[in-house]
Amino acid sequence: MDNSRHMTMKDIARELGVSVATVSRALSDSPSISRERRQAIQQYAREHNYFPNVIAEQLRHSRHNPTRAIGVIVPELVHYYFSSILDGIESEASDRGYHIIVAKSNESYEREVQICEAMLKNKVCGIIVSQAKDTEQYDHFLHLESAGVPLVFYDRICPALNASRVVVDDYMGTMNAVSYLIETGCKRIAFYGAPMNMVIAKNRFNGYRDALYKHGLTVDEGLVRICDNRADAERITPAMMQMENRPDAFFAVNDETAIGILSVVKRLGFNVPDDVSICGFTNGFRATVCDPMLTTVEQRGSQVGKEAADILIGLVEGTLPPDRAEKRIVKTRLVVRGTTRHP
Amino acid sequence: MDNSRHMTMKDIARELGVSVATVSRALSDSPSISRERRQAIQQYAREHNYFPNVIAEQLRHSRHNPTRAIGVIVPELVHYYFSSILDGIESEASDRGYHIIVAKSNESYEREVQICEAMLKNKVCGIIVSQAKDTEQYDHFLHLESAGVPLVFYDRICPALNASRVVVDDYMGTMNAVSYLIETGCKRIAFYGAPMNMVIAKNRFNGYRDALYKHGLTVDEGLVRICDNRADAERITPAMMQMENRPDAFFAVNDETAIGILSVVKRLGFNVPDDVSICGFTNGFRATVCDPMLTTVEQRGSQVGKEAADILIGLVEGTLPPDRAEKRIVKTRLVVRGTTRHP
DNA sequence: ACGGATTGCGCAAACGATTGCATTTATTTA
DNA sequence: TAAATAAATGCAATCGTTTGCGCAATCCGT
Numbered sequence: 001m002d003n004s005r006h007m008t009m010k011d012i013a014r015e016l017g018v019s020v021a022t023v024s025r026a027l028s029d030s031p032s033i034s035r036e037r038r039q040a041i042q043q044y045a046r047e048h049n050y051f052p053n054v055i056a057e058q059l060r061h062s063r064h065n066p067t068r069a070i071g072v073i074v075p076e077l078v079h080y081y082f083s084s085i086l087d088g089i090e091s092e093a094s095d096r097g098y099h100i101i102v103a104k105s106n107e108s109y110e111r112e113v114q115i116c117e118a119m120l121k122n123k124v125c126g127i128i129v130s131q132a133k134d135t136e137q138y139d140h141f142l143h144l145e146s147a148g149v150p151l152v153f154y155d156r157i158c159p160a161l162n163a164s165r166v167v168v169d170d171y172m173g174t175m176n177a178v179s180y181l182i183e184t185g186c187k188r189i190a191f192y193g194a195p196m197n198m199v200i201a202k203n204r205f206n207g208y209r210d211a212l213y214k215h216g217l218t219v220d221e222g223l224v225r226i227c228d229n230r231a232d233a234e235r236i237t238p239a240m241m242q243m244e245n246r247p248d249a250f251f252a253v254n255d256e257t258a259i260g261i262l263s264v265v266k267r268l269g270f271n272v273p274d275d276v277s278i279c280g281f282t283n284g285f286r287a288t289v290c291d292p293m294l295t296t297v298e299q300r301g302s303q304v305g306k307e308a309a310d311i312l313i314g315l316v317e318g319t320l321p322p323d324r325a326e327k328r329i330v331k332t333r334l335v336v337r338g339t340t341r342h343p
Numbered sequence: 344m345d346n347s348r349h350m351t352m353k354d355i356a357r358e359l360g361v362s363v364a365t366v367s368r369a370l371s372d373s374p375s376i377s378r379e380r381r382q383a384i385q386q387y388a389r390e391h392n393y394f395p396n397v398i399a400e401q402l403r404h405s406r407h408n409p410t411r412a413i414g415v416i417v418p419e420l421v422h423y424y425f426s427s428i429l430d431g432i433e434s435e436a437s438d439r440g441y442h443i444i445v446a447k448s449n450e451s452y453e454r455e456v457q458i459c460e461a462m463l464k465n466k467v468c469g470i471i472v473s474q475a476k477d478t479e480q481y482d483h484f485l486h487l488e489s490a491g492v493p494l495v496f497y498d499r500i501c502p503a504l505n506a507s508r509v510v511v512d513d514y515m516g517t518m519n520a521v522s523y524l525i526e527t528g529c530k531r532i533a534f535y536g537a538p539m540n541m542v543i544a545k546n547r548f549n550g551y552r553d554a555l556y557k558h559g560l561t562v563d564e565g566l567v568r569i570c571d572n573r574a575d576a577e578r579i580t581p582a583m584m585q586m587e588n589r590p591d592a593f594f595a596v597n598d599e600t601a602i603g604i605l606s607v608v609k610r611l612g613f614n615v616p617d618d619v620s621i622c623g624f625t626n627g628f629r630a631t632v633c634d635p636m637l638t639t640v641e642q643r644g645s646q647v648g649k650e651a652a653d654i655l656i657g658l659v660e661g662t663l664p665p666d667r668a669e670k671r672i673v674k675t676r677l678v679v680r681g682t683t684r685h686p
Numbered sequence: 687a688c689g690g691a692t693t694g695c696g697c698a699a700a701c702g703a704t705t706g707c708a709t710t711t712a713t714t715t716a
Numbered sequence: 717t718a719a720a721t722a723a724a725t726g727c728a729a730t731c732g733t734t735t736g737c738g739c740a741a742t743c744c745g746t
């Protein structure tokens with residue numbers, strides 16, 4: 001039974017002996033159609049649960065009306081922060097009558113370009129994107145903009161483009177967290193950060209540095225490392241803890257890294273938080289699972305996603321000027337748990 | 344500069360002084376157009392990077408060709424297992440030239456119905472769905488089927504519908520895990536399961552029961568609880584551990600619950616795994632974060648997603664018979680870590 | 687050199703909806 | 717009673733592509 005073909009206005013028109021134009025006007029409640037006819041048509045449509053063919057509507061309006069499909073490009077899907085952001089985007093979008101098309105770049109530039117093209121072809125009304133790690137050319141993004149597809153970046157923004165963006169307040173988040181560590185008595189605070197070519201990495205480092213300065217401390221290069229995952233953390237931390245002047249606290253660029261530090265530090269027989277404090281960044285699933293639970297900077301991915309969708313929809317609907325880039329910063333929040341000393 | 348309007352065949356036709364029909368045929372390499380014209384048109388199109396308007400194509404073909412948009416309904420997005428599944432679906436879909444439209448039901452029946460309608464309107468070629476927890480009516484699913492939109496369930500299948508589905512081998516997964524617990528010397532194994540109206544809950548319980556039987560043990564009702572989250576686990580476990588005949592092992596329906604048990608058991612001063620073994624189900628982020636690391640049943644969400652997408656695409660493209668429901672079971676794998684004794 | 691086959695292309699009708707304009711009929715006004 | 721006005725509907729073009737059919741022009745064989 002492939003009677004899957006749906007009822008169209010033509011069907012209604014034929015059945016009721018009127019023209020398609022009349023049906024169209026009646027269904028849009030045009031006053032130029034007589035009351036009785038209008039109601040008859042509406043009732044018939046309702047009873048046979050007619051609904052308009054979006055494809056046809058879109059074709060008709062393609063000149064002036066964008067679709068209601070938002071493209072979302074995400075580097076990975078199995079990832080707490082990106083999931084949260086996706087969640088925020090989905091909520092905001094669906095609240096406002098949009099739907100989302102999701103694609104993952106797998107951190108690949110090539111794939112990112114393909115996805116942009118495909119989304120352009122599929123006529124999304126705009127794209128929300130976090131760049132792949134190995135993206136260093138931006139033609140595909142420029143191409144989209146020139147095709148009239150608005151773009152909003154989140155998390156990994158494109159520094160070369162003056163595009164709209166939503167990021168987390170990495171600087172203040174780190175600054176506050178490190179200040180807290182200092183205020184609870186830590187003096188030698190190690191910093192495990194991401195490679196410095198990423199904007200977020202730089203901002204977090206600056207927050208760390210300025211927190212030290214503010215409290216009359218200085219950056220000890222021996223305590224700063226490039227390290228943003230658990231495996232690396234487990235590899236480099238033992239040496240760190242065997243220095244004559246070992247750190248009494250760690251600030252890590254994400255929870256995963258912090259967990260790596262924690263596991264090593266515990267294994268080496270130190271007490272957390274009495275001997276060593278540890279602070280992460282994310283506040284994902286992991287933070288409440290480790291023992292003791294992780295003190296960390298809440299990244300509020302869902303809020304980031306909502307803001308990004310809000311900007312994009314504003315751009316699409318014209319309530320935001322298309323020429324000026326809208327930049328929003330989502331405040332972070334320090335969540336104090338068991339891996340840091342009490343004041 | 345809203346020169347966002349794209350080049351159409353009409354533009355090419357006008358420019359090259361031919362008819363639109365000729366352009367169309369030339370671009371589809373029809374031999375009925377002369378070699379030179381064909382190449383001229385193709386070159387012009389390439390140079391001005393023309394690409395066809397999908398909306399128009401779809402309208403034209405709507406009678407016979409489905410779109411290449413797969414609808415995916417997910418109860419939550421910030422959830423390890425569902426993320427993995429989404430990841431699998433995305434991979435398979437994009438490999439085969441489809442894109443995915445993602446919506447979350449928030450575990451709400453109402454929302455699920457809305458989403459189904461919206462997806463129907465937006466002319467997805469099929470839907471992959473895991474039911475919301477409070478869905479107990481299925482008209483919306485039936486409605487889709489009768490509209491010719493194929494449906495594939497994953498994880499939470501619809502028992503009342505004989506629809507295609509992909510599930511994990513809950514029975515064998517649990518059976519093997521519990522057998523392992525027994526073989527490592529556990530005798531009183533508690534079972535924390537989900538409410539029994541969910542199919543997966545029943546299957547896991549059966550696996551538990553049969554593993555006991557197989558080893559000459561019997562089910563002790565006092566050791567079976569409805570509990571599928573951390574908060575509940577932390578609430579009910581202390582009493583469990585204070586029974587005169589306390590359990591020497593726990594099998595939990597998911598990692599989250601297992602973590603709850605672990606934290607309580609440790610807090611009460613028991614040693615894991617010497618005094619108490621614990622086994623979870625999922626193998627998500629959490630499993631390697633807790634201390635000791637969690638022994639758990641790997642659920643292979645990504646594989647589930649891939650299979651689901653494979654079935655759906657098969658249904659859409661007609662390589663799978665539309666009348667017979669395709670049912671696949673993804674094998675699980677026991678991942679032994681630190682919360683269980685060694686053999 | 688003429689009839690038939692072949693080649694190359696355009697016309698026009700679809701797909702399903704919208705909308706300016708023309709047309710018909712009914713009603714009012716002078 | 718004729719003319720002007722208003723009310724209700726239909727015609728046909730449009731969005732961008734595809735495709736059956738027909739029309740010319742060229743080719744071939746005899």
